[in-house]
Amino acid sequence: MAEGEEAVSNKQVILKHYVAGYPKESDMEFKNTTIKLNVPEGSNVVVLKNLYLSCDPYMRSRMRKLEGSYVESFTPGEPITGYGVAKVLESGDSKFKKGDLVWGMTGWEEYSIATPTQDTLYKVHDKDVPLSYYTGILGMPGMTAYVGFYEVCSPKKGETVFVSAASGAVGQLVGQFAKMFGCYVVGSAGTKEKVDLLKSKFGFDEAFNYNEEQDLDAALKRYFPDGIDIYFENVGGKMLDAVLLNMKLHGRIAVCGMISQYNLENTEGVHNLFNLIAKRIRMEGFIVFDYYHLYPKYLEMIIPQIKAGNVVYVEDVAEGLENAPNALVGLFSGRNVGKQVVVVSRE
Amino acid sequence: MAEGEEAVSNKQVILKHYVAGYPKESDMEFKNTTIKLNVPEGSNVVVLKNLYLSCDPYMRSRMRKLEGSYVESFTPGEPITGYGVAKVLESGDSKFKKGDLVWGMTGWEEYSIATPTQDTLYKVHDKDVPLSYYTGILGMPGMTAYVGFYEVCSPKKGETVFVSAASGAVGQLVGQFAKMFGCYVVGSAGTKEKVDLLKSKFGFDEAFNYNEEQDLDAALKRYFPDGIDIYFENVGGKMLDAVLLNMKLHGRIAVCGMISQYNLENTEGVHNLFNLIAKRIRMEGFIVFDYYHLYPKYLEMIIPQIKAGNVVYVEDVAEGLENAPNALVGLFSGRNVGKQVVVVSRE
Numbered sequence A, B: 001m002a003e004g005e006e007a008v009s010n011k012q013v014i015l016k017h018y019v020a021g022y023p024k025e026s027d028m029e030f031k032n033t034t035i036k037l038n039v040p041e042g043s044n045v046v047v048l049k050n051l052y053l054s055c056d057p058y059m060r061s062r063m064r065k066l067e068g069s070y071v072e073s074f075t076p077g078e079p080i081t082g083y084g085v086a087k088v089l090e091s092g093d094s095k096f097k098k099g100d101l102v103w104g105m106t107g108w109e110e111y112s113i114a115t116p117t118q119d120t121l122y123k124v125h126d127k128d129v130p131l132s133y134y135t136g137i138l139g140m141p142g143m144t145a146y147v148g149f150y151e152v153c154s155p156k157k158g159e160t161v162f163v164s165a166a167s168g169a170v171g172q173l174v175g176q177f178a179k180m181f182g183c184y185v186v187g188s189a190g191t192k193e194k195v196d197l198l199k200s201k202f203g204f205d206e207a208f209n210y211n212e213e214q215d216l217d218a219a220l221k222r223y224f225p226d227g228i229d230i231y232f233e234n235v236g237g238k239m240l241d242a243v244l245l246n247m248k249l250h251g252r253i254a255v256c257g258m259i260s261q262y263n264l265e266n267t268e269g270v271h272n273l274f275n276l277i278a279k280r281i282r283m284e285g286f287i288v289f290d291y292y293h294l295y296p297k298y299l300e301m302i303i304p305q306i307k308a309g310n311v312v313y314v315e316d317v318a319e320g321l322e323n324a325p326n327a328l329v330g331l332f333s334g335r336n337v338g339k340q341v342v343v344v345s346r347e
Helices: A057-063 A131-135 A140-152 A171-181 A192-200 A216-223 A237-246 A274-278 A288-307 A321-331 B057-063 B131-135 B140-152 B171-181 B192-200 B216-223 B237-246 B274-278 B288-307 B321-331
Strands: A007-015 A028-036 A046-054 A081-091 A101-107 A111-114 A121-123 A160-163 A184-189 A206-209 A228-233 A247-255 A282-285 A315-319 A339-343 B007-015 B028-036 B046-054 B081-091 B101-107 B111-114 B121-123 B160-163 B184-189 B206-209 B228-233 B247-255 B282-285 B315-319 B339-343
Touching: A007 A321, A028 A321, A046 A101, A046 A131, A057 A321, A081 A131, A101 A111, A101 A131, A131 A140, A131 A339, A140 A171, A140 A247, A140 A288, A160 A171, A171 A184, A171 A192, A171 A228, A184 A192, A192 A206, A206 A216, A216 A237, A228 A237, A237 A247, A237 A274, A274 B282, A282 B274, A315 A321, A321 A339, B007 B321, B028 B321, B046 B101, B046 B131, B057 B321, B081 B131, B101 B111, B101 B131, B131 B140, B131 B339, B140 B171, B140 B247, B140 B288, B160 B171, B171 B184, B171 B192, B171 B228, B184 B192, B192 B206, B206 B216, B216 B237, B228 B237, B237 B247, B237 B274, B315 B321, B321 B339
Parallel strands: A160 A184, A160 A228, A184 A206, A228 A247, A247 A282, A315 A339, B160 B184, B160 B228, B184 B206, B228 B247, B247 B282, B315 B339
Antiparallel strands: A007 A028, A046 A081, A046 A111, A046 A339, A081 A101, A101 A121, A282 B282, B007 B028, B046 B081, B046 B111, B046 B339, B081 B101, B101 B121
16 A cells, blocks of 8 residues: 555544634534545645644634635634645645645644645745744734735834734734834733833834723823824724824824724724824725735845844744644633744644 | 995804804804905905805814814804805905905905915916806815825726715715716715705716615615725715625725714714725725815816816805805705805805
8 A cells, every 4th residue: 555545643623613702712622533645646635744833813703604705714513724834745736745844724633635726835945944933924924014014004214103912923023124114113912921022022112001001092192192103903993993093194004903803793883083084094904815926025035034133023832733722712812922823743 | 545444344154162063053143243355554465255155064173172183173253264265355465466256265254354375265267167166166175076086096997986975065076077987886865856966967877865774784785786996985984884894805995074973972983894904995084185286187177077068066055144054054964955055245
């Protein structure tokens, strides 16, 4: 019998049902299955051994029934899918070969069978950086920070920038990019530990803990007495309302996420949108999918910066697939410090 | 005694106090004053005889105490100010001479003394169109529709356009511009009469009465089964929320006004902003003040269109300064059909 034709065990993380409110570990379950690690004759699939899995806020929306959304719902009873880093065990696709390291869409399981398309699987070209970075700074969140800041925010040197969820997978990079660009940067986060990290590790000029502020408007006025030129929006709701009061004329709001709203059955209303007119603000939603053609350019910029130590990246690493549901759920209470990764296997 | 040195009577419309909630006629009062119609030696003021006054939604915000806004509060106890058309009786400014017809900022009174600056007073160049048009299609609302549609909406031929407050001073023009441009255009308004006007007079493809719709989302889905590319926002609140659900990918929302919110002590919350991300929408507030450099270009385009009958303009004309408070108040209940003008004097 040829290699791969014998079935091996393959533990999976299954979404049990669509989720209302905050997701719980009990919305997921483990399933022990088996899988054959071969590529059937004539097939163009690749067989992946999953190494790192990425926990990302956008995955929350996939836990409900979606119609016509930019992402697809997870299928109840099937493994969760998401970004990850994997090793190619067998390949029916000429762009990938056995032994390649790749990142892109994979399953929450030990082994996955994937059908690569242009934007779903990328080869890992540089191995002198931590492999897990391809779930973060060198993957989707890194590209999100890059295109959100440089392409959507239209930054100018000397402008004032506010980043919410600033220690997260995307926010920590937006802050560093904005500092490198010559902006004044303030971030908000939900714990003292994260606030300290923003200032000591990521070089934000200032940072505050939104949980300790009675009045977000007053907090923003404290750090931006002359107003905010650029808001990199990751949270939505009350924070957005307070920011609208503090934007400068011709300010820009890049809308990347609204994590504070994802688990609410009734989202918070935003009341201060008239400021868009009074201050001639451009508020623009974006999705990284539309910008992947810039990925090579981003790698060219970011890899030397990482190697030179000019850009740092903090990960929160959960060990083992068995801790994946807990890690994913933790995102929505802000338990993670930095980018949440799950290690399935280190090689 | 030289002409103008004798005082003549000058009736004024005074704002009595700052206004909360819907403005009432009783928030204003008439005052009989006198004025000398001469230019003091060495002064650069112009003496204006007011002919037409403009009632515009943005005036509502000036009835409250504003700080750091794009407009200034009215001064309680003083005449209301706003756009109007006037005749120059005397001029201390070399750019204007006796007998000139002008449009721009003036007072709600029979005669005003103005100090012209670059963006406050314009000469009426073409007198072959109704003079009152300089409060509407040839004035601030016309420029608002022009720059809002062409500069902010980034329209493409064949796109779908939705305009709220569509029979108003600005909306009726946005609809006509969008049709001329080759778009599919739907408007909303608050009475059957206005809806009929949209279709029969302004050439909107479809129109509906928002007061007769139980479900604005369903109404929009009826007229835009494939979604909205461009929303020209004049009303805010619930309509904006319904529109957000119906925008197409890469849609644009030009935020011109939010009249449904101006008289509310607590504005309605907008809940569907996540659609900005999912659909990569650009939502951009604008103010015509920033675009007056395009006014000559606009006149060059619009005057021939008016003369050829390709663009029409409907005005709601109140006769006499004594009806000005009633006309202004009527804007906020949507009583006006078309652009609300007050005739102070026809010559």
